[in-house]
Amino acid sequence: MRIFFNGAAQTVTGSQYLIEVNGQRLLLECGLFQGKRAESFERNQKFRFAPETVDAMILSHAHIDHSGNLPNLVKNGYRGPIFTTPATARLADVMLRDSGHIQEQDAIFITKRNARRGEPPVEPLYTADDAAQVVDFFSPVNYYETFIPIKGVSAYLADSGHILGAASIVLDIEEKGRAYRFCFSGDIGRNNLPLLNDPVLPVEPDILMMECTYGDKNRDEPEVAHHEFGEVVKRTIERGGKVIVPAFSVGRTQELVYTLNQLISAGKLPHIPVYVDSPLSVQASNVFQSFPEYFDEEARKFVVNGKHPALNFDGLTYIQSVDESKALNERREPMVIISASGMAENGRIRHHLANNINDPRNAIVIVSWQSPETLGRRLADHNRWVYIFGEPYEVKAEVVTINGFSAHADQAMLLNYAKAALPKAKTVILVHGEERAAKPFEAKLREIGYEDIRYPQLFDFMDL
Numbered sequence: 001m002r003i004f005f006n007g008a009a010q011t012v013t014g015s016q017y018l019i020e021v022n023g024q025r026l027l028l029e030c031g032l033f034q035g036k037r038a039e040s041f042e043r044n045q046k047f048r049f050a051p052e053t054v055d056a057m058i059l060s061h062a063h064i065d066h067s068g069n070l071p072n073l074v075k076n077g078y079r080g081p082i083f084t085t086p087a088t089a090r091l092a093d094v095m096l097r098d099s100g101h102i103q104e105q106d107a108i109f110i111t112k113r114n115a116r117r118g119e120p121p122v123e124p125l126y127t128a129d130d131a132a133q134v135v136d137f138f139s140p141v142n143y144y145e146t147f148i149p150i151k152g153v154s155a156y157l158a159d160s161g162h163i164l165g166a167a168s169i170v171l172d173i174e175e176k177g178r179a180y181r182f183c184f185s186g187d188i189g190r191n192n193l194p195l196l197n198d199p200v201l202p203v204e205p206d207i208l209m210m211e212c213t214y215g216d217k218n219r220d221e222p223e224v225a226h227h228e229f230g231e232v233v234k235r236t237i238e239r240g241g242k243v244i245v246p247a248f249s250v251g252r253t254q255e256l257v258y259t260l261n262q263l264i265s266a267g268k269l270p271h272i273p274v275y276v277d278s279p280l281s282v283q284a285s286n287v288f289q290s291f292p293e294y295f296d297e298e299a300r301k302f303v304v305n306g307k308h309p310a311l312n313f314d315g316l317t318y319i320q321s322v323d324e325s326k327a328l329n330e331r332r333e334p335m336v337i338i339s340a341s342g343m344a345e346n347g348r349i350r351h352h353l354a355n356n357i358n359d360p361r362n363a364i365v366i367v368s369w370q371s372p373e374t375l376g377r378r379l380a381d382h383n384r385w386v387y388i389f390g391e392p393y394e395v396k397a398e399v400v401t402i403n404g405f406s407a408h409a410d411q412a413m414l415l416n417y418a419k420a421a422l423p424k425a426k427t428v429i430l431v432h433g434e435e436r437a438a439k440p441f442e443a444k445l446r447e448i449g450y451e452d453i454r455y456p457q458l459f460d461f462m463d464l
């Protein structure tokens with residue numbers, strides 16, 4: 001086989017790997033490359049292969065950095081199946097339409113700015129309409145269901161415990177009289193994440209291709225983060241304040257809602273009003289709730305014994321409409337508001353921050369990594385003044401950063417993953433990781449006995 005590393009090679013964005021076997025082409029992932037505007041536009045628009053020449057595609061999970069360029073793939077002529085789990089198909093559909101909407105809004109904003117500068121208008125990378133075309137190509141397969149994406153390749157998906165429906169991809173390849181197993185980890189989750197099963201470890205691959213996003217770091221157990229979250233909610237409510245949480249719509253929001261559900265039903269928190277205020281978060285939560293069979297045993301028990309859904313409880317309100325969202329501003333009683341975007345750069349969260357930031361009774365809780373130059377990062381860095389909608393605001397609310405939240409395996413978990421493959425795997429290929437994460441992880445892999453460790457550059461290819 002030959003594999004081309006067209007994205008998420010020595011970086012974590014724009015996952016895309018093209019495999020050629022038996023004269024056919026199989027694409028793994030089609031993520032959106034996110035970086036500087038002009039470069040991103042160019043990279044996402046232009047594929048390094050003709051999309052119509054690809055015979056089949058497999059998608060590991062719905063996150064935009066893995067799925068977000070599918071609308072362009074289809075727009076540019078791809079007509080084959082997109083194999084993925086039923087939950088990922090549903091989540092990706094919701095997320096891609098939202099992403100198309102964001103691309104359109106973005107293009108309108110830039111076009112207006114350009115007009116002021118006498119520069120030409122810009123086109124959106126793709127529209128919500130383009131995104132809506134992708135759903136027809138999804139070919140859902142359950143975990144462990146065998147399928148034949150291309151000639152001579154038998155495949156199945158295994159639960160990677162990262163977000164709902166996320167999978168690692170196993171390919172049993174027969175080519176030129178040789179049979180071997182290639183396993184791609186997708187994004188690897190963590191043990192004991194709420195709602196989700198623990199990641200399934202690889203089974204006897206000859207070649208393991210794995211992510212190494214946090215190959216350099218170990219992290220607190222998820223329970224520690226949940227406890228810290230409960231504590232800040234408790235003390236804020238006790239002093240009569242509101243808790244404002246910028247959170248990613250898919251994954252983190254559901255984790256927080258489920259955690260609050262558990263804490264309240266165990267009597268560790270009082271019955272308080274909780275609002276999830278983001279159309280995408282609401283849609284994603286609906287998808288989560290339609291796949292209870294994907295939940296881990298603990299969540300299924302909680303649902304059965306508590307006789308209530310995992311992501312619904314008395315006092316919890318999902319908000320879609322702008323009017324309902326604005327009405328929250330008038331409310332004075334203690335409450336929790338979970339809203340997107342996760343880095344507070346856009347979306348309704350900015351209104352909630354603007355309305356609540358200068359009251360010392362309130363708390364702003366940061367529950368994910370914040371990229372530099374974002375409002376979320378400025379808050380996490382405890383800037384005394386921040387700008388929201390171009391206006392300065394003094395930060396008087398308590399700002400709490402909880403580091404233990406993550407849907408990604410840490411170094412120890414990644415090492416366990418690689419170790420499970422070791423008896424048979426001769427080659428390990430590291431992808432989806434920056435050098436500062438990959439290099440320390442590579443050293444660990446050598447310690448446990450790997451000799452052939454590859455760390456391909458962007459646009460490299462390999463014959464295996």
Ligand SMILES: [Zn+2]
Pocket residue numbers: 061063162187
């Ligand atoms: Zn992911």
